[in-house]
Amino acid sequence: MTSQETARVAVVGAGGIGAAAHLPAVQSLGDEAQLVAIVDLDADRRAEAGNRFGCTDLYSGIEEMLAAKRPDVVALATPPHLHEAMAIEVMRAGAWAYCEKPLTGSLASADRIIAAERDTGRWCVSVSQFRYAGGSQQAYAALRNRRWGRPLIGVAHTNWYRGPEYWDIPWRGKFRTEFGGATTTQAYHAIDLLVWLMGGDWATVSGVADTLARPIEVEDTSAAVVRFQSGAIASLLSTVLSSRQETHLQVTTERATLGLDTLYLPQQDEWSVRQLDGEGVTRIVDDWPEPEPPLEVNAHRAQLRGILAAWREGRRPDVTAADARSTLELLTALYKSSATERSVARGEIAQGDPFYDALDAAGPSRKQAIVHV
Ligand SMILES: NC(=O)c1ccc[n+]([C@@H]2O[C@H](COP(=O)([O-])OP(=O)(O)OC[C@H]3O[C@@H](n4cnc5c(N)ncnc54)[C@H](O)[C@@H]3O)[C@@H](O)[C@H]2O)c1
DSSP states (O other): TTTOOOOEEEOOOOOOOOIIIIIHHTTTGGGGOOOOOOOOOOHHHHHHHHHHHOOOOOOOOOHHHHHHHHEEEEEEEEEGHHHHHHHHHHTTTOEEEEOOOOOOOOOOOOHHHHHHHHSSSSSSSEEOOOGTTHHHHHHOOOOOOOBBEEEEEEEEEEEEEEEEGGGGGGTTTHHHHHSSIIIIIHHHHHHHHHHHTSSSSSEEEEEEEOSSSSOSSSSSSEEEEEOEEEEEEEEEEEESSSEEEEEEEEEEESSSSSEEEEEOOOOOOGGEEEETTTTTOOETTTOOOOOOOOOSOOOHHHHHHHHHHHHHHHHSSSBHHHHHHHHHHHHHHHHHHHTTOOOOOOOOOOOOHHHHHHHTTTHHHHHHHTTTO
């Protein structure tokens, strides 16, 4: 592969996030990417996306598209229960997959995707767009360089609101097709970003997850405490019932507190760093972050650019299935902790544990308990 090579990119799923983020991202990449096909089961969606993004190669099925177009990279913006099969099919066809979150619905499934990466020599990258949004990479670098000392305390509170109509889309709200609710679907981004910023070394989780007010199987709210190997502690709150409509992230280190107050797409100016001066007065650190260009289009694009650079250079991209598995394991541990009413350690959910085969293995029984309330 040469550095000039243009990647042939296909997008599967032209629904909500496919049309809002993936297709504009591919289209905006100029010489780096060529949109070679759009796949969607729904004929109207396909046609509409084709018109809007100037693509005439439209398919109803991924198999036919892979055989006809031989793409280099395939963005998967389909419902969660289709991710595993599609990602493996993409890699077996010789392409890299760029798959929406949650990557898949169980650790067993994640391990099958990792095995397919190994067998095919291709990669499956999980969408983690908060890591690529404004300021995130600088926050990561500052924390890794210990600019303000070691991370000690983390907060990721996703206070989002979804009214009942949100679940009109049939795959949403159900264990079989969505796998998990507020934690896995909405708070995924903030949790993934926080754990990455804290260094990724989470060790135990104690949590509760429940369905408090929406007519859905999956949880609409969860809360958890995470302990890291370093000793650091984090608080997670994930809900779709909050009228505040905000995402709040915080990392307190030995000498400062980083904060991010955003909603769906962090911007650089939504980050701040506070420190106490000699008199005990809190002041905002004004030389951080360094100015960076505003996000063009969306953070999916920033991540896709990174994938294409790795593809051109023939090296491993960031956030492959193994990285996504770490976040998935933390979410699974949260659900298991809620079901068993005890803390769950990293590594304990292995083959033979029902939670190895299903993200929220306690799902239906939890729902039955709610029905009796
Ligand atoms: N990263 C983010 O910010 C973000 C935001 C929203 C959704 N998502 C994730 O993206 C995925 C899709 O969510 P959405 O809200 O866009 O869903 P959606 O239902 O709006 O769109 C999914 C599209 O996939 C198509 N589809 C379904 N089965 C197909 C098949 N077998 N072959 C081809 N096309 C098929 C549907 O027709 C639909 O157009 C989910 O995993 C969701 O969690 C991510």
